[in-house]
Amino acid sequence: MKDIFFTPGPSELFFTVEDHIKNGFKNNIYSISHRSSEFKIIYEECINRLKSFLKIPQGYHIAFLSSANEIWERIIQNLIEEESGHCINGAFSKKFYDFAILNKINATAYNYKNQEYKINEIANSHELLALTLNETSTGIMCDGDTIRKIRSKVDSLIALDCVSGIPSLPFNINDVDTFYFSVQKCFGLPSGLGVWVYNDKCLDKHNKLKEKKFTGTYHSLHKLHEMSQKFQTPETPNVLSIYVLSKVLNDMMKIGIENIIRDTNYKSSLLYNTINKHESFSPYINDKNIQSKTVIVSNCKKESDYYINILKNKRLIIGKGYGKVKNQIRIANFPTHSKEVFELICDELTHIK
Amino acid sequence: MKDIFFTPGPSELFFTVEDHIKNGFKNNIYSISHRSSEFKIIYEECINRLKSFLKIPQGYHIAFLSSANEIWERIIQNLIEEESGHCINGAFSKKFYDFAILNKINATAYNYKNQEYKINEIANSHELLALTLNETSTGIMCDGDTIRKIRSKVDSLIALDCVSGIPSLPFNINDVDTFYFSVQKCFGLPSGLGVWVYNDKCLDKHNKLKEKKFTGTYHSLHKLHEMSQKFQTPETPNVLSIYVLSKVLNDMMKIGIENIIRDTNYKSSLLYNTINKHESFSPYINDKNIQSKTVIVSNCKKESDYYINILKNKRLIIGKGYGKVKNQIRIANFPTHSKEVFELICDELTHIK
Numbered sequence: 001m002k003d004i005f006f007t008p009g010p011s012e013l014f015f016t017v018e019d020h021i022k023n024g025f026k027n028n029i030y031s032i033s034h035r036s037s038e039f040k041i042i043y044e045e046c047i048n049r050l051k052s053f054l055k056i057p058q059g060y061h062i063a064f065l066s067s068a069n070e071i072w073e074r075i076i077q078n079l080i081e082e083e084s085g086h087c088i089n090g091a092f093s094k095k096f097y098d099f100a101i102l103n104k105i106n107a108t109a110y111n112y113k114n115q116e117y118k119i120n121e122i123a124n125s126h127e128l129l130a131l132t133l134n135e136t137s138t139g140i141m142c143d144g145d146t147i148r149k150i151r152s153k154v155d156s157l158i159a160l161d162c163v164s165g166i167p168s169l170p171f172n173i174n175d176v177d178t179f180y181f182s183v184q185k186c187f188g189l190p191s192g193l194g195v196w197v198y199n200d201k202c203l204d205k206h207n208k209l210k211e212k213k214f215t216g217t218y219h220s221l222h223k224l225h226e227m228s229q230k231f232q233t234p235e236t237p238n239v240l241s242i243y244v245l246s247k248v249l250n251d252m253m254k255i256g257i258e259n260i261i262r263d264t265n266y267k268s269s270l271l272y273n274t275i276n277k278h279e280s281f282s283p284y285i286n287d288k289n290i291q292s293k294t295v296i297v298s299n300c301k302k303e304s305d306y307y308i309n310i311l312k313n314k315r316l317i318i319g320k321g322y323g324k325v326k327n328q329i330r331i332a333n334f335p336t337h338s339k340e341v342f343e344l345i346c347d348e349l350t351h352i353k
Numbered sequence: 354m355k356d357i358f359f360t361p362g363p364s365e366l367f368f369t370v371e372d373h374i375k376n377g378f379k380n381n382i383y384s385i386s387h388r389s390s391e392f393k394i395i396y397e398e399c400i401n402r403l404k405s406f407l408k409i410p411q412g413y414h415i416a417f418l419s420s421a422n423e424i425w426e427r428i429i430q431n432l433i434e435e436e437s438g439h440c441i442n443g444a445f446s447k448k449f450y451d452f453a454i455l456n457k458i459n460a461t462a463y464n465y466k467n468q469e470y471k472i473n474e475i476a477n478s479h480e481l482l483a484l485t486l487n488e489t490s491t492g493i494m495c496d497g498d499t500i501r502k503i504r505s506k507v508d509s510l511i512a513l514d515c516v517s518g519i520p521s522l523p524f525n526i527n528d529v530d531t532f533y534f535s536v537q538k539c540f541g542l543p544s545g546l547g548v549w550v551y552n553d554k555c556l557d558k559h560n561k562l563k564e565k566k567f568t569g570t571y572h573s574l575h576k577l578h579e580m581s582q583k584f585q586t587p588e589t590p591n592v593l594s595i596y597v598l599s600k601v602l603n604d605m606m607k608i609g610i611e612n613i614i615r616d617t618n619y620k621s622s623l624l625y626n627t628i629n630k631h632e633s634f635s636p637y638i639n640d641k642n643i644q645s646k647t648v649i650v651s652n653c654k655k656e657s658d659y660y661i662n663i664l665k666n667k668r669l670i671i672g673k674g675y676g677k678v679k680n681q682i683r684i685a686n687f688p689t690h691s692k693e694v695f696e697l698i699c700d701e702l703t704h705i706k
Contacts, residue, residue: 005384010592018378025371030543031358033672066419066545069571069588076570099570184589190383192419192545192591217429217452218422235422236537238545238591239363319386 004341006331007319008136008295009164014188014336020247021240029243039239040231046246047231053253054166056197057173063224064237065194068163070219071180072096074196075128075159076103078206078221079178081213085110085126085156087117090135091322093161097130116290117142119149127205129156131176133165136185137322139297139330140290144171151175157201167257168264168294168335177201183245186294187252188336193241196224252335260335267333267342268293274346280307281349284328296331297321304329310352316345357694359684360672361489361648362517367541367689373600374593382596392592393584399599400584406606407519409550410526416577417590418547421516423572424533425449427549428481428512429456431559431574432531434566438463438479438509440470443488444675446514450483469643470495472502480558482509484529486518489538490675492650492683493643497524504528510554520610521617521647521688530554536598539647540605541689546594549577605688613688620686620695621646627699633660634702637681649684650674657682663705669698 005012024030032038047062056062065071076084076099083106086097100107110121122129131150134141151158151174160171160179168186173179178198184191198221206221215221218234227234252260272291275281275298284297300307304320307329311318321328333342358365377383385391400415409415418424429437429452436459439450453460463474475482484503487494504511513524513532521539526532531551537544551574559574568574571587580587605613625644628634628651637650653660657673660682664671674681686695 003381003384005381007384007386010384010386010589013378013383017383021374021378025366025374028356028358030366030370031356031360031363031670033360033363034544066423066591067588070419073570073572102570103567182589190591190593191387191589192594214456217426217455219426235420236363236535236544238419238543238594240543240593241545241591317384 001315003315003317005317006337006345007317008330008332009185010191011185011332011334012188012336013190014248014251016248016251017189017244020244024240024243030240032239034236034239035232042239042243042246043231046242046249047228049246049249049253050195053249053257055173055257059200060173060197061199061203061225061228063196063198063228064233064242065196065219065224066192066238067194068161068180068182071194071196072099074216074219074221075178076100076105078209078215079157079159079202080105080128081209082106083108083126084128084130085123086130087112087122087132089113089132089140090138092135092137092163093130093132096161114138114140114285115287117146117150119146119153122150122154124154124156126154126156128159129154130159130161132161133169133171133179134163134292134294136164136295139285139292139295141165141169141292141294143289144175147171147175157205164295164332167252167260168333170261183241185332186334187245187248188334189241189244189248192238193245195245255335263339264293264333264335267337267339268296270342270346271296271331271333274349278349278352280352294333296333298329298331300327300329303327307352311345311348314348316348318345354668356668356670358670359690359698360670361683361685362538363544364538364685364687365541365689366543367601367604369601369604370541370543370597373597377593377596383593385592387589387592388585395592395596395599396584399595399602400581402599402602402606403548406602406610408526408610412553413526413550414552414556414578414581416549416551416581417586417595418549418572419545419591420547421514421533421535424547424549425452427569427572427574428531429453429458431562431568432510432512432555433458433481434562435459436461436479437481437483438476439483440465440475440485442466442485442493443491445488445490445516446483446485449514467491467493467638468640470499470503472499472506475503475507477507477509479507479509481512482507483512483514485514486522486524486532487516487645487647489517489648492638492645492648494518494522494645494647496642497528500524500528510558517648517685520605520613521686523614536594538685539687540598540601541687542594542597542601545591546598548598608688616692617646617686617688620690620692621649623695623699624649624684624686627702631702631705633705647686649686651682651684653680653682656680660705664698664701667701669701671698
């Protein structure tokens with residue numbers, strides 16, 4: 001048996017990735033020019049599959065960048081003039097806020113420690129409001145209903161961090177103006193690509209903003225958009241990753257997003273049940289409405305290394321708590337994790353003393 | 354026979370790349386955490402091999418970014434306060450200058466159309482002076498002697514664009530303060546990684562500058578440097594590319610950089626001789642001192658597609674002229690191109706009517 005990664009990302013590769021990468025060699029994908037018609041076809045196909053698989057509405061556009069970190073920086077540069085609001089419930093949403101502060105943006109932090117967003121607290125008129133579909137550090141999820149309620153309350157552009165949420169956690173794309181993810185989480189690719197989706201409202205805002213302030217060079221939004229319309233990127237991109245993402249999307253479309261969401265729910269129930277019943281474990285997040293279904297965080301009696309090493313000996317690789325937290329484990333529930341491997345890890349967790 | 358790419362990059366993969374990428378799957382490289390000790394070992398090994406193979410002196414440091422485009426932006430943000438000088442001899446050096454202008458830098462352009470840099474023209478006291486080891490668009494090279502003469506004349510920080518030059522074109526690293534390249538040219542990797550080398554003088558300048566102006570967020574130089582000291586990147590990087598670069602460096606170290614340089618010289622002589630003798634071709638650059646040895650640009654009597662298609666039928670893939678140029682071809686001479694395949698392409702070129 002080979003190792004199975006349940007780490008929160010990079011994680012277990014989607015089960016078709018190895019074959020796709022190998023086929024890429026046969027088809028010279030990694031040697032073709034990023035200005036060639038062959039590349040444009042790959043790019044267009046990837047965009048079309050993203051739109052189809054994620055049911056991205058008309059008026060939304062897609063650009064490829066290198067990481068979610070980069071996308072935070074580009075959102076701040078390109079969509080915020082003076083101020084923004086950030087709902088913070090973990091290290092990653094905090095980091096986006098910190099980036100805004102570094103950019104001299106008058107950013108407001110709404111801090112929610114292990115609890116749901118309090119919608120009434122959020123000001124209605126931020127230029128941009130940053131939400132997180134799934135906080136990878138704390139395992140806090142935001143459901144589609146909450147996002148809808150926020151949408152109907154505020155006038156802001158809404159940015160949704162979907163890094164470890166998409167496509168497993170559903171939300172209505174019309175409820176946000178921009179969202180983004182990186183490919184090494186639910187899509188099970190090697191790391192090194194960020195996908196940024198933005199709508200016409202973002203473009204309008206950016207086009208006004210770029211007359212007033214510096215919005216970047218090769219990755220300013222209008223440049224990204226202009227090149228994306230031509231199925232290209234401003235720079236030489238990670239061609240391998242765009243190619244493999246397109247192939248994995250095709251595979252996921254055959255499975256169907258509804259099946260992926262249903263299986264995610266089933267597997268997460270299995271794992272939370274296991275954690276709830278176990279005397280050494282307890283969920284870090286108690287409020288069931290916000291317990292993440294894709295990154296499950298559990299407190300544990302002993303230091304996390306104890307459990308990590310027991311499972312490692314069984315070739316099951318799980319994550320430690322984020323940062324310096326000692327008594328937590330994190331277990332990812334991504335589309336590549338079958339029900340069978342989830343039953344396996346739940347069994348093994350149950351047997352740990 | 355499979356296709357052989359002589360395009361200026363992305364190009365033919367280094368001949369060991371496919372095996373290294375496949376081995377990466379066996380060793381779970383694409384699933385490990387970018388904060389794990391396994392990754393830190395890969396990172397450190399890659400850095401050490403770069404330092405050893407390129408003979409990088411003490412006091413120079415290395416960071417991984419996503420592209421040369423990004424490195425241009427980061428150099429401008431992190432190392433230039435008010436003004437810079439740019440020796441421009443093609444589309445890429447022009448683009449770096451354009452990025453500086455977009456950043457409201459008072460940038461001076463020194464334009465050299467198909468000729469050597471005129472050292473006396475260059476002001477002594479730019480904050481930063483941008484030179485290009487090899488202009489991929491025009492096939493203009495700058496030799497180590499010229500760089501040395503500029504170094505002894507000016508007080509500026511010197512930045513050298515080595516995108517399609519390193520490791521095939523020698524220069525003395527002590528003659529520059531920062532240099533950079535992307536991996537899809539001479540190193541023969543899939544695209545998606547930029548390597549930025551900077552010395553202590555750059556760090557000093559940056560540390561003063563960051564008190565006065567915005568120098569970026571996750572990729573500001575001090576953040577990159579701080580994480581690099583811990584053998585990590587601020588964001589989740591292109592782990593696959595860092596891993597494969599390290600492996601290819603190991604292979605190239607066995608060949609030896611002197612042998613790579615010598616073979617580059619031999620193969621470029623072969624190709625220029627072929628072009629010079631051919632009645633349909635003539636070198637775009639006539640001054641032999643600046644004729645690139647890694648990206649050979651030739652004028653041609655008919656439109657480039659004619660020659661490109663003849664060679665394509667022989668499974669030899671060459672590049673067209675940069676941008677909208679119609680009557681030019683570009684042929685890359687990278688370390689993965691053996692003498693034998695260079696003799697082959699020269700033969701085929703000779704036979705074209």
